[in-house]
Amino acid sequence: MRGTGKEAILDAARQEFGERGYAAVSIRDIARRAGVSLSAMYHYYPGKQDLLHALVNGSGQAYFDACREELASAGDDPGEQLAAVVRATVRYRAEYRLESSLTLTEWRSMSEEGLAEFRRRRLDGTRMFEQIIEDGVAQGVFRTPHPKDARRGVIAMCNAVAQWYRESGEESVPDLAERYVELALVLVEYRPAARRSRIPRISTPAPAPTRMSPDNP
Numbered sequence: 001m002r003g004t005g006k007e008a009i010l011d012a013a014r015q016e017f018g019e020r021g022y023a024a025v026s027i028r029d030i031a032r033r034a035g036v037s038l039s040a041m042y043h044y045y046p047g048k049q050d051l052l053h054a055l056v057n058g059s060g061q062a063y064f065d066a067c068r069e070e071l072a073s074a075g076d077d078p079g080e081q082l083a084a085v086v087r088a089t090v091r092y093r094a095e096y097r098l099e100s101s102l103t104l105t106e107w108r109s110m111s112e113e114g115l116a117e118f119r120r121r122r123l124d125g126t127r128m129f130e131q132i133i134e135d136g137v138a139q140g141v142f143r144t145p146h147p148k149d150a151r152r153g154v155i156a157m158c159n160a161v162a163q164w165y166r167e168s169g170e171e172s173v174p175d176l177a178e179r180y181v182e183l184a185l186v187l188v189e190y191r192p193a194a195r196r197s198r199i200p201r202i203s204t205p206a207p208a209p210t211r212m213s214p215d216n217p
Contacts, residue, residue, distance in 0.1 A: 006044045008034045010058075013051040018098035022052060022106040052106060053114035059099035060121045063092045067128065078136030079190045083181040085128060086158060090177040093161035100162030129155055133188055143189035154184045 012034035016025040027048060031041040045051045070084035093100050107118055133151050136142030144150045158180060165176070 005036070005040070009036060009041060009044055010051070010054060013045075013048075014055055014098050017052070017055070017102055017106065022048065022102070022109045049109075049111045049114065052102065052110055053117075055099055056103050056107070056110070057114065057117050057121065059092075059096045060103075060118070062096065063088065064121070064124070066092055077192065078132050078139060078141055079185060079188075079192055081132045082129075082136065082154075082184055082188065082190075085132065086154065086181050086184045087177040089155075089158040090161055090180050091173055093159060094165045094173045094176065097162045097165065100159070104159075104162070126151075126155065136188060136190070139193070141191055141193055143191055144187065147188070150187045153187050157183065 009030065013025075013030045016030055016033055020029075025048070027041060028038065030048075030051065031038050034041070045054070066088040067085050070088045071081060074080040074084040103118070107115065110118060129151050133142060133147050133154075137144070137147050142150075161176070161180075165173075
């Protein structure tokens with residue numbers, strides 16, 4: 001058996017689904033690419049549904065782990081928190097392009113159980129962005145009058161990375177993530193509290209002293 005069994009099968013399924021689409025791929029195709037027998041294949045994954053579920057929801061767990069890691073050092077400022085989840089999302093979409101594409105194109109092929117878990121994860125991701133933006137608006141550091149639209153725009157922008165990013169491109173993932181952070185902060189109209197406190201206050205000048213005159217003692 002080539003590879004490392006379960007991981008070799010998952011990697012073969014990832015490549016086959018990504019290249020040919022879920023419907024066109026058979027269990028035999030995946031076993032052949034992984035270099036395993038059909039009996040070994042069925043030992044780990046009874047069918048294509050199980051493989052699709054493992055790929056989509058397994059990579060989803062990696063995404064939330066990355067978000068938690070970024071948020072751990074973000075502090076209490078909503079702007080820093082938004083930057084953290086944008087970085088994690090861009091990195092995930094770039095590094096898990098095939099899984100992201102499967103999520104976008106093959107979710108209808110999932111079993112009811114797998115689809116329910118997928119939808120729960122997607123809702124958790126939406127709520128994470130939503131809570132950060134709501135906190136930023138409440139604290140006055142996000143000035144956008146359209147927080148829901150801003151949230152949709154930020155998520156859509158980050159998710160689209162999976163559709164066009166290529167490792168052979170000139171831009172690194174960290175550089176791309178930082179550019180998207182800048183764009184996201186523009187969308188929510190971020191105004192850091194520290195920056196506002198440094199704006200000099202405009203004071204009203206004191207009136208000029210009145211000249212003494214014989215008629216104004």
